[in-house]
Amino acid sequence: MSEPQIDLTLADITRLEEIVDRGALGEVCRSFFDLFSLPIRVFSHDGTLLADVHETREICRYVNTLPKGRAACSGLVSEVKGIDPQDGVVVHPCFTGAVYRIVPIDYQGRRLGRFVIGPYLPAEVREVPRSLLVIDERLEAEKARAALTEMPRVREETAERLSDHLTHILDLIIFSGHRAFLTSQMHVASVRESYKVLSDKNAELQTAFDRLKELDRLKSNFLATVSHELRTPLTSIIGYSDMLATGIAGDLNEEQAEFVETIRGKGDHLLALISSLLDLGKLEQGNLPLRRELIGPRDLLEEVAKTMTPAAEKKGVQMKVQVEGALPPIAADPVRIKQVLFNLCENAVKFSPRGGDVTLGVRSVELESDGDGDGMGFVLMAAPKTALEISVSDQGPGIPSGEQQKIFDAFYQVDGSSTREHGGTGLGLSIVKRLVEAHGGQVWVDSVVGEGTTFSFTIPEGDE
Amino acid sequence: MQLDFKARELTIKLVYYGPALSGKTTNLQAIHRLVSAEVAGRLMTLETQDDRTLFFDLLPLSLNAGKGLQVRVKLFTVPGQVIHNATRRLVLQGADGVAFIADSQRTETKSNAASFVNLRQNLTDQGIEPASMPLVIQFNKRDLPDIRTDDEIDALASRGKEPVFKAVALRGVGVLETLMGLMEITWNRLEDEHRLSEKFGLTPGPLLAEFERHLGVAEAIQRVSR
Numbered sequence: 206m207s208e209p210q211i212d213l214t215l216a217d218i219t220r221l222e223e224i225v226d227r228g229a230l231g232e233v234c235r236s237f238f239d240l241f242s243l244p245i246r247v248f249s250h251d252g253t254l255l256a257d258v259h260e261t262r263e264i265c266r267y268v269n270t271l272p273k274g275r276a277a278c279s280g281l282v283s284e285v286k287g288i289d290p291q292d293g294v295v296v297h298p299c300f301t302g303a304v305y306r307i308v309p310i311d312y313q314g315r316r317l318g319r320f321v322i323g324p325y326l327p328a329e330v331r332e333v334p335r336s337l338l339v340i341d342e343r344l345e346a347e348k349a350r351a352a353l354t355e356m357p358r359v360r361e362e363t364a365e366r367l368s369d370h371l372t373h374i375l376d377l378i379i380f381s382g383h384r385a386f387l388t389s390q391m392h393v394a395s396v397r398e399s400y401k402v403l404s405d406k407n408a409e410l411q412t413a414f415d416r417l418k419e420l421d422r423l424k425s426n427f428l429a430t431v432s433h434e435l436r437t438p439l440t441s442i443i444g445y446s447d448m449l450a451t452g453i454a455g456d457l458n459e460e461q462a463e464f465v466e467t468i469r470g471k472g473d474h475l476l477a478l479i480s481s482l483l484d485l486g487k488l489e490q491g492n493l494p495l496r497r498e499l500i501g502p503r504d505l506l507e508e509v510a511k512t513m514t515p516a517a518e519k520k521g522v523q524m525k526v527q528v529e530g531a532l533p534p535i536a537a538d539p540v541r542i543k544q545v546l547f548n549l550c551e552n553a554v555k556f557s558p559r560g561g562d563v564t565l566g567v568r569s570v571e572l573e574s575d576g577d578g579d580g581m582g583f584v585l586m587a588a589p590k591t592a593l594e595i596s597v598s599d600q601g602p603g604i605p606s607g608e609q610q611k612i613f614d615a616f617y618q619v620d621g622s623s624t625r626e627h628g629g630t631g632l633g634l635s636i637v638k639r640l641v642e643a644h645g646g647q648v649w650v651d652s653v654v655g656e657g658t659t660f661s662f663t664i665p666e667g668d669e
Numbered sequence: 670m671q672l673d674f675k676a677r678e679l680t681i682k683l684v685y686y687g688p689a690l691s692g693k694t695t696n697l698q699a700i701h702r703l704v705s706a707e708v709a710g711r712l713m714t715l716e717t718q719d720d721r722t723l724f725f726d727l728l729p730l731s732l733n734a735g736k737g738l739q740v741r742v743k744l745f746t747v748p749g750q751v752i753h754n755a756t757r758r759l760v761l762q763g764a765d766g767v768a769f770i771a772d773s774q775r776t777e778t779k780s781n782a783a784s785f786v787n788l789r790q791n792l793t794d795q796g797i798e799p800a801s802m803p804l805v806i807q808f809n810k811r812d813l814p815d816i817r818t819d820d821e822i823d824a825l826a827s828r829g830k831e832p833v834f835k836a837v838a839l840r841g842v843g844v845l846e847t848l849m850g851l852m853e854i855t856w857n858r859l860e861d862e863h864r865l866s867e868k869f870g871l872t873p874g875p876l877l878a879e880f881e882r883h884l885g886v887a888e889a890i891q892r893v894s895r
Contacts (some may be wrong), residue, residue, distance in 0.1 A: 214763035215680055215743055216727055313710045314731025314741040316676070370781060380711055388715050390761070391724045398755035 264352040273341040335336040481632040488639040521559035556601030603654035688784040689749030689771035695838040703889040766803035766855035773816035
């Protein structure tokens with residue numbers, strides 16, 4: 206079956222069969238025939254027969270038994286088929302005295318086809334017409350007369366009303382079909398049009414996104430380059446103030462020593478800031494290589510606690526290590542894991558009150574795997590996976606719950622003034638987060654204002 | 670325009686454009702009601718099943734131009750709502766002339782202008798120079814209070830290029846005048862472009878008079894004004 210073609214520009218139908226279902230048309234014709242016993246045929250404009258409901262009449266059967274009669278009959282049938290009712294209804298006579306009524310099917314000013322009612326006998330015909338009697342020399346007048354009485358008789362006026370009625374029905378069918386078809390075509394066309402608009406918007410967004418990504422890359426490059434260039438002269442500043450402080454260039458009086466110490470202290474702070482920026486830059490670009498090796502968790506925590514002890518004691522804070530049971534070694538980059546722990550411990554000590562404790566803890570936990578995240582094959586995918594959970598707890602002022610997510614953003618501090626009071630770069634936690642994530646772990650914070658804060662992170666066991 | 674020489678059939682597409690609720694469909698309904706039944710076919714309203722968004726209305730007219738030429742005029746409306754621009758563009762495709770239906774109420778002045786800008790944009794996007802499109806403007810709803818006055822509109826119209834009509838589409842006033850005005854400038858444009866009088870031996874003046882007679886314009890206008 207060929208695809209129906211409708212020109213959306215003019216919303217025109219060119220062929221009747223594009224819009225009318227042949228089966229349904231056949232049913233309408235059948236019920237017309239059942240009601241009025243009138244044969245009916247529907248043709249498209251090019252003469253294709255679309256529906257045909259008729260019964261062979263006795264007279265037709267009889268005529269067709271005669272050789273000349275058969276020839277005349279088929280000649281007439283093809284003649285009727287070929288009539289195009291150019292200027293309206295055509296009533297075409299048959300030699301039997303019956304007629305065919307040929308009615309045009311027009312729609313929106315265009316000829317789409319025609320239907321033919323008949324043959325039927327006009328009610329006025331009383332006698333066997335001469336045209337029938339002479340059609341074949343073997344024709345028996347009595348037989349013909351008997352056969353003709355069985356032909357349906359219709360008054361011309363009635364035939365006209367019947368064909369008008371059928372014209373209206375067909376018009377309604379065509380109109381409904383046309384409208385339904387146009388609606389669906391418009392749906393498709395407007396979806397296509399909307400899709401085009403969306404695609405254009407997407408392309409614009411993609412361009413903007415690519416530009417932003419490029420800008421982000423440039424920013425990271427800039428940060429890395431500038432940090433590096435800043436660090437070189439800074440090393441000299443720190444080195445020379447160190448030398449001044451140790452008295453290599455001669456003794457310093459008390460005031461000079463204090464000034465030099467300030468220069469050195471601020472220099473160290475600046476260096477830490479720049480190093481953090483460099484780390485952050487590398488982490489953002491994802492090119493910080495991890496050198497994983499097996500580390501014993503207890504040794505790791507004890508080493509970190511020991512290193513932190515002098516700074517903690519200066520503040521009157523005690524470092525504690527709490528290890529639950531025997532723990533398997535973890536595969537992690539020792540330098541980076543220590544960086545994470547030092548960062549967390551420095552924060553903990555910084556915010557602890559005098560006489561407080563900072564506790565390092567570690568325990569083995571089972572991670573819940575959710576398969577691939579969509580719950581599919583969960584029973585198979587949810588294989589138990591272990592991880593080490595390491596925590597650093599303090600008894601400091603705590604972090605309000607509204608702030609707990611933001612503290613992992615770069616340069617964020619809960620209280621802007623705390624940088625001045627407590628020092629720090631505001632980069633520590635964002636570096637911690639990225640380092641832990643680089644190990645495939647997660648970091649989070651539990652805190653109660655006024656009681657203390659616990660930072661925890663997991664390092665999952667490596668995949669086999 | 671679509672010309673079928675063999676069938677001697679000419680089809681013209683006229684589009685009723687304008688902001689939402691300015692009376693485009695009402696114009697078509699009035700034409701359907703006013704012109705003779707042999708000329709106007711069924712008014713088709715194409716709406717989506719789910720949200721009753723209008724795709725378009727379509728009113729077909731068929732006119733016998735004489736000398737065996739059948740002229741089919743298809744009147745379309747576009748959906749006025751701003752968001753249905755995709756549909757508007759589809760309906761506007763292949764238009765031979767545009768009737769812009771404006772709402773006379775003062776409060777609608779801005780949406781009239783916005784819709785007109787949208788028309789120009791959509792024509793430009795389809796590669797059509799807006800100034801080359803046969804266009805008439807109708808100020809509808811002349812019976813409402815707080816409308817732009819006749820003097821105001823006349824003063825502006827005298828400075829503009831397009832024929833301007835005033836209408837009360839609900840009552841059928843000015844509707845056929847608008848249609849005939851659009852038919853006239855559209856036919857003249859097609860004549861210039863396709864030399865229809867040479868091809869069919871039909872000169873625009875008498876032909877338009879013939880259309881007017883077919884449509885029963887004079888009688889209808891008399892009926893409406895009574």
